[in-house]
Amino acid sequence: MSALATAVVSETETLFTAPGINYYAIAPILIIFGAAVVSVLVEAFVPRRARRPVQLVLVIGSVLAALAVVIDLRGTRLITGEGALAIDGPTLIMQGTLLIIALLAAFLMAERSIDPLGDAFAPRASALPGSEDEQEFTKRGYLQTEIWPFFLLALTGMLAFPAANDLLMMFVALEVMSLPLYLLAGMARRRRLLSQEAALKYFVLGAFSSAFFLYGVAMLYGFSGSVSLVAIADTLTAKPSEATLVAVGMAMLLVGLLFKVAAVPFHQWTPDVYQGAPTPITGFMAATVKIAAFGALLRVLYVGLGGMRWDWEPILWIIAALTMLVGSIIAITQTDIKRMLAYSSIAQAGFILIGVLAVSPAGLASALFYLIAYAFTTIGAFAVISMVRDASGEATHLSKWAGLSKKSPLVAAIFSLFMLALAGIPLTSGFVGKFGVFTAAIASGATWLVIIGVVASVIAAFFYVRVIVIMYFSDPTPDTASVVVPSAFTTIALAAAATVTIVLGIFPQPVIELVNQAGVFIR
Numbered sequence: 001m002s003a004l005a006t007a008v009v010s011e012t013e014t015l016f017t018a019p020g021i022n023y024y025a026i027a028p029i030l031i032i033f034g035a036a037v038v039s040v041l042v043e044a045f046v047p048r049r050a051r052r053p054v055q056l057v058l059v060i061g062s063v064l065a066a067l068a069v070v071i072d073l074r075g076t077r078l079i080t081g082e083g084a085l086a087i088d089g090p091t092l093i094m095q096g097t098l099l100i101i102a103l104l105a106a107f108l109m110a111e112r113s114i115d116p117l118g119d120a121f122a123p124r125a126s127a128l129p130g131s132e133d134e135q136e137f138t139k140r141g142y143l144q145t146e147i148w149p150f151f152l153l154a155l156t157g158m159l160a161f162p163a164a165n166d167l168l169m170m171f172v173a174l175e176v177m178s179l180p181l182y183l184l185a186g187m188a189r190r191r192r193l194l195s196q197e198a199a200l201k202y203f204v205l206g207a208f209s210s211a212f213f214l215y216g217v218a219m220l221y222g223f224s225g226s227v228s229l230v231a232i233a234d235t236l237t238a239k240p241s242e243a244t245l246v247a248v249g250m251a252m253l254l255v256g257l258l259f260k261v262a263a264v265p266f267h268q269w270t271p272d273v274y275q276g277a278p279t280p281i282t283g284f285m286a287a288t289v290k291i292a293a294f295g296a297l298l299r300v301l302y303v304g305l306g307g308m309r310w311d312w313e314p315i316l317w318i319i320a321a322l323t324m325l326v327g328s329i330i331a332i333t334q335t336d337i338k339r340m341l342a343y344s345s346i347a348q349a350g351f352i353l354i355g356v357l358a359v360s361p362a363g364l365a366s367a368l369f370y371l372i373a374y375a376f377t378t379i380g381a382f383a384v385i386s387m388v389r390d391a392s393g394e395a396t397h398l399s400k401w402a403g404l405s406k407k408s409p410l411v412a413a414i415f416s417l418f419m420l421a422l423a424g425i426p427l428t429s430g431f432v433g434k435f436g437v438f439t440a441a442i443a444s445g446a447t448w449l450v451i452i453g454v455v456a457s458v459i460a461a462f463f464y465v466r467v468i469v470i471m472y473f474s475d476p477t478p479d480t481a482s483v484v485v486p487s488a489f490t491t492i493a494l495a496a497a498a499t500v501t502i503v504l505g506i507f508p509q510p511v512i513e514l515v516n517q518a519g520v521f522i523r
Contacts, residue, residue, distance in 0.1 A: 028067075028070050036152035084165060105151075186277075196276075197272065251315070264350075274338050280382070287376075288375070298367065327347030344464075364521075365512075399477075
């Protein structure tokens with residue numbers, strides 16, 4: 001080898017070093033991603049008749065395996081992938097919650113159809129393989145096993161999003177999470193036009209928000225010379241007088257993140273997507289995207305932009321107040337229960353932002369607890385909605401819920417529990433969650449924001465209680481929907497959600513201790 005070649009090789013060895021990756025620490029992400037790849041191959045090569053059981057075994061098995069690794073990693077605090085991923089207490093709590101909620105959502109999707117017909121659905125759900133009913137279902141597109149690759153890919157992005165410790169990895173996780181969700185939102189074939197319109201709106205507005213996020217990343221890189229959140233924070237400390245560029249970048253970055261949490265004024269996509277998407281998909285998105293997006297938002301603000309707290313805090317203060325009030329007030333006018341829960345989720349995002357604005361370990365812990373409580377309540381509420389049907393399919397207009405308690409007392413009682421939890425009534429998980437974020441905010445001096453939150457809670461209680469009044473104090477009409485007998489999968493999901501909602505309201509201390517022990521984000 002010539003001297004010149006030796007010098008080139010020596011210089012290359014000096015410049016390039018293989019990144020150090022702790023593969024076990026990121027194993028939950030890798031397991032779900034590997035399952036997604038296998039799921040694609042199943043759709044390509046496994047006969048249609050065998051796809052459903054194979055996909056269910058793959059999805060449930062991979063989620064349980066990833067959850068076991070997350071539990072085993074408890075107490076871990078490390079940064080891996082050359083600073084790209086941070087595995088710490090808050091990350092593991094959010095990943096564990098995401099996996100449990102995803103498992104319950106998978107149970108809801110495990111029905112023969114994710115967009116069932118009404119009365120005709122129940123007998124056909126038990127059709128034997130190869131029978132005329134089975135062939136008719138296949139012909140009409142109701143055996144939609146293609147949802148599972150999208151489901152697993154979206155879950156991969158969700159697991160990586162709160163763990164991302166640099167903005168480039170965060171953007172990749174954002175897109176891996178978002179793109180499958182755009183497609184899943186358009187899977188309702190019974191209401192094809194409504195579903196496809198929702199998916200298109202979600203995609204177009206999501207593309208704009210991603211563009212803002214990417215421009216923000218570029219500006220922060222121009223300021224600090226790095227996409228690492230820790231490096232950005234250190235540069236802010238070293239050059240506080242040159243923060244004009246980072247302020248613009250921060251604002252653009254927040255647009256992308258606030259879009260995902262459905263905060264005002266970036267909430268316009270939420271009602272249409274919630275209404276148009278199949279109900280199990282809506283439940284999955286409503287519960288999991290909030291957790292992943294708030295995880296990323298918390299890490300960006302607490303780790304990367306903590307030095308600009310006095311710049312972003314007033315902005316988020318206004319956004320939190322508007323989000324609570326707009327979501328609560330507009331929800332009162334809704335007659336479709338899925339649109340009502342969409343505006344409810346907007347208001348809930350405002351309440352979680354109160355915990356974020358506390359900017360303290362107590363604020364972080366209260367936000368984590370609120371996310372856990374909200375996720376279980378939401379997946380349970382949409383599980384009930386998927387069971388209430390009439391001859392045309394799912395009955396989401398409030399008029400069709402009149403007198404439902406007389407037809408199905410148990411289902412009406414469970415749905416009332418979820419409504420009371422979302423309203424923050426004592427002895428439910430929602431009350432403990434709101435009490436936590438309000439207490440943390442008052443301790444940090446945001447008393448006026450808490451007052452606005454209390455007013456918004458009173459307004460929101462009206463439309464939650466209205467549903468209960470319709471079910472219990474109205475007589476059934478010829479248009480009143482019926483409740484189909486749930487499958488074993490739906491029963492498990494519904495029972496788990498109701499149990500957690502009650503337990504977190506009566507005995508919240510173990511989970512409170514868990515989120516308190518999670519500590520702060522690692523740097």
